[in-house]
Amino acid sequence: MSLLLAVGCLSPAHAQTEAWGLDVSGNIANVTDAKSHSYHFSHAGLLALDVRTIRTSTNWTPVSTWRGPTLESILNKVGSRGKVLHVYALDDYEHDVPVSDAKQYGVIMACERDGKPLEQKGFGPLMLIYPRDEHQEDLNRASIEARFVWQIYKIVVE
Secondary structure, rough: OOOOHHHHOOOOHHHHOOOEEEEEEEEEEOOOOOOOEEEEEHHHHHHHOOOOEEOOOOOOOOEEEEEEEEEHHHHHHHHOOOEEEEEEEOOOEEEEEEEEHOOOOOOOOEEEEEOEEEOOOOOOOOOOEEEEEEHHHHOHHHHHHHHOOOOOEEEEEO
């Protein structure tokens, strides 16, 4: 499956107008596609989960209001049974994130910044956001900075 199909797009020109989503696979109990042992979230499906906001800065943005489903609610929905998340981005970046961060820090999978949808040419369609400004000592480090993955289309639970 191409990366664009994984986020529900037919071509780069349609990337911002077509529906997008998130695929979660790996060590999960609940699937929507038995053949690939994955759970596909549509945009609407993600927004039907526990949606929250975090007001924080990142190394790439000033203080902004980020909105999206909690990572914990995504993991609960798929029946995550792992300890590590392999998070994949459209720009070929990937990073491992401890599952424990979801609950410990209330991480969200942001799809909006300051009330506007995240665009693929920026940070979209999805970006992991930590409440960095609330936990300066814990979260304002290079090892955490790498976990602010953007352009997310897939997570593999291990």
